[in-house]
Amino acid sequence: MNKSYRLTTGQALVRFLARQSVERDGRQNRFIEGIWGIFGHGNVAGLGQGIVEFSQAEGLRFFKPQHEQAMVHTAAAFARHRNRLTTFACTTSIGPGAANMITAAAGATVNRLPVLLLPSDYFANRFPDPVLQQLEHPIERDMSVSDAFRPISKFFDRISRPEQLMASLPEAFRVLTDPAETGAVTITLPEDVQAEAYDWPIKFFEHRIWHVRRPIPEPELIRELVRLVKSAEHPVIISGGGIIYAEAAEELRLLIEQFGIPITETQAGKGVLPWNHPMNAGPVGSNGATSANRLAREADLIIAVGTRLSDFTTASKSQFQNPTVRFVGINVVPLDAHKLRALPVVADAKRALRILHDALQEAGYSGTATAYRQQVAELKAAWDAKVTEIRTVLPEESGLLTEPTVIGLVNESVGGKATVVCAAGGMPGELLRLWRPEDPKAYHVEYGFSCMGYEIAGGLGIKLAEPEREVVVMVGDGSYLMMSSEIVTAVGEGLKLTIVVVDNHGYQCILDLQRAVGVADFGNELRFRNHEKDSLTGDYIPVDFKKHAESMGAHAVFAQTEAELKKALDDTKQAHRVSVIVVPVDPEKRIPSLGTWWDVPIAEVSADEKTQQVRQGYEKARSAQRSIFA
């Protein structure tokens, strides 16, 4: 009887990928849904041949993006939308093709999203050295461009003999499917090794089911947590993306409704409960709501669940001002659970929240005082009114729309169930405050890495993850110019996407920041060179985004007024293709300042008086930062 298959490394890899499933809560699915790839000499003959021979038979669909960075964004967004229970593999050629994935790979790792990266690598046999695009490090001969994946990967290996796959792939899948360890997993594939054959044991290709663990919290820590909750007067939950990935919305809802504990949201956690849930106090931190920030400022107990506690969430550690505040971290990742010197409850969010709920009930806890719940309701009502006001301001006659108004109009049109996608620019902060999701999958802003270029590629990944859902991408002109190429991919795949390009002639959020840090306008807008002054201060460079989108096969319209935008959005409801709506907005009119702070250092010395003044304000603001040892 045949005990082995003779296959190349590339062929064996494809077969293995197709036969890995995950299981959580008794539900099972294939883990690698398909393969994205851009071919070159580094992968066309080896892995590429394996894909051609085996992928279709194994049920793995192949996709071709227009840029390697984009396909990794797509894979990450796909994985996020599917709560990390599925992802894509991504193959590239050697050198530049590989290097192009690094930016998005770092984004996946930062956001704790599984992506499997398969860059090519130079010959293991070294005969042709230097192969086209080989780095040739002068001292470290075994170093290649693909080594640049090491610091941004959660697992890295180089396969210099075929049989190493048998040691490497199970480790790679252990990391990919582990909620605490997951991120970018990189296996580099030397060009010659991909084409080499080996007698693989049949067992290597057996269908394997990876259990996605849900660790339960330690009882001692739950006892301590119950004690902390019972003795707190003003507890606040920070609700992070981990709650969504753990599918723990219901457990969160039960807990906060029964015990009257308000939640505040992070970028990744927004949407876990609908915007209008009475105990949802809105976003917290530098881009936060007046309601959530007031509660967080005064809270005596912060329970951070499934959050990385980024500087935006903690307002650069200035958000929590109660001198007696205590922190609890409920997180499957120990690194996160321990942040802010918290009581570290290392556990799955769904299980931890349910166990906490039952433990509080058993301990006879009746919840927060009526006065506190009343305060939450009042702060929330005031915030909701403020949001309505901000997102419905219309320009005076013939004026341009503002970004907040565009957000309001788009949200009104697509509703609270469509998924909104964004990543960089001014809009992530505005969306966090102004968008009103009614479903845990209705808000997808990538703000761990805030990577320009994620938006359209990410939207594509979400549409693939859930084809029935409406997906609306909000993208600034700057991000669009950096990476809009995946419109072509979406058109080619016959997908429906609505893309709203908000054109304000450049990097207006950075210009805003530049002004706020006391620096004169410099290098952020899309302007012609003024040759007399030899500076980028000429007129705006007109870019016809409508024509550009049309040239890639999208249906495109230009919408300047409220009526035009409403009609354009309405028209997309009947559309079955990629629609791009280009909206010019007033570059000077953004969301009003709400008195929040984010630590961006100001020059300590400068000849400019304005900078000196701003520095003084900065020093004052910094004095509000609290050390965890204070």
Ligand SMILES: Cc1ncc(C[n+]2csc(CCOP(=O)(O)OP(=O)(O)O)c2C)c(N)n1
């Ligand atoms: C890849 C990448 N490069 C640079 C940045 C820094 N950055 C953040 S927002 C931004 C400008 C984005 O411009 P646009 O998309 O037009 O949005 P706007 O600022 O006008 O709201 C820049 C350069 C980033 N986040 N990502």
Ligand SMILES: [Mg+2]
């Ligand atoms: Mg812009």
